[in-house]
Amino acid sequence: MSKKAGAYHHGDLRSALLDAAVKVVEKDGVNALTLRTLASSAGVSSAAPYHHFESREQLLATIAAEGLVGLVSEMRRCSATAANPHLRLEALGRGYVRYALTHRGHFRVMFRPELRERLGKEMNRELGEGLVLLREAIMSCQSAGLAPAGDVNRLILLAWSAVHGACQLWIDGPLSYEGLVAGEDVLDSTVAGTLMELMTRTAITG
Numbered sequence: 001m002s003k004k005a006g007a008y009h010h011g012d013l014r015s016a017l018l019d020a021a022v023k024v025v026e027k028d029g030v031n032a033l034t035l036r037t038l039a040s041s042a043g044v045s046s047a048a049p050y051h052h053f054e055s056r057e058q059l060l061a062t063i064a065a066e067g068l069v070g071l072v073s074e075m076r077r078c079s080a081t082a083a084n085p086h087l088r089l090e091a092l093g094r095g096y097v098r099y100a101l102t103h104r105g106h107f108r109v110m111f112r113p114e115l116r117e118r119l120g121k122e123m124n125r126e127l128g129e130g131l132v133l134l135r136e137a138i139m140s141c142q143s144a145g146l147a148p149a150g151d152v153n154r155l156i157l158l159a160w161s162a163v164h165g166a167c168q169l170w171i172d173g174p175l176s177y178e179g180l181v182a183g184e185d186v187l188d189s190t191v192a193g194t195l196m197e198l199m200t201r202t203a204i205t206g
Contacts (some may be wrong), residue, residue, distance in 0.1 A: 014052045016042050018066070021059055022105035030108055035059070060109050061118040067106030068119075068126035074099040075133055085140035086196060089147075092137055093163045093192030100167035101184060107171065134159060147199045159195060166191045 020042040024033045035049040035056055042048070053059040078095030082088035100107040109115070116123065138155045141147035147155060169175035170187055181187050 013042075013044065013048065017044075017049055017052060017059075018062065022063060022103075024105075025063070025108050026105035030060070030112070033060070057115070057118060060112065061115050063106055063109045064112065064115050064119060065122050065126075067103060067110040068123060068130075070103060070106065071096065071099045071110070072126050072130045072133070075130060079133065079137065085137060085144050086146050086200065089134075089137040089141050089159075090192045090196045092134055093159065093195060094188040096163045097167055097188035097191060100164075100171065101187065104171050107167065131156065131160075141199070142203075145203055148203045155199070159199075162195050163191055 017038060021033055021038050024037060024041055033056065035053065036046055038049050038059070039046045049059070053062065075092050075095040078098070079088045079091040082091045134156055135152060138147055138152055138159065142149055142152065142155075166175065166187065170181070170184065175181065176184070181190050
């Protein structure tokens with residue numbers, strides 16, 4: 001960046017620091033992010049980040065909170081116009097994958113265990129809203145005979161684990177190198193579509 005510390009307005013610098021931090025995490029991972037490297041990335045003095053974030057943990061918690069809000073918002077947006085329970089549940093999965101792949105810096109930070117206590121109620125609220133969307137969609141599928149009957153929690157666990165795990169394996173792991181998915185542009189449809197197909201087939205035959 002060409003701006004120096006004194007050229008930023010107060011709010012502009014905070015936003016610029018957050019943007020720079022997310023880019024560092026996306027490119028080099030969470031361990032590469034320090035307030036000193038952040039200052040260098042943003043083109044400001046080494047003391048500037050401390051005016052907005054008291055510690056690295058507070059900075060990461062802010063990124064995580066942004067990510068959680070964005071994730072749930074994308075899930076809600078993708079599923080809002082779905083014509084039936086089947087499409088609504090699949091759209092939630094697609095929205096999850098799309099957000100993760102387009103906001104990798106946020107995704108790498110959102111669920112870090114050391115941030116759980118610092119995020120507190122904010123994390124519980126956003127995760128709760130996302131789980132409500134998922135629970136309602138699965139229960140609608142159960143009512144329509146499109147998902148196995150019984151304890152909805154086991155289906156929530158399966159759906160969340162499958163979608164989240166696929167995202168993490170693609171972003172940080174070997175999935176993108178093993179040829180199991182044709183490409184990043186079809187990861188959402190492959191994972192969410194296959195999960196929904198298996199769930200529906202189990203409901204019909206089981």
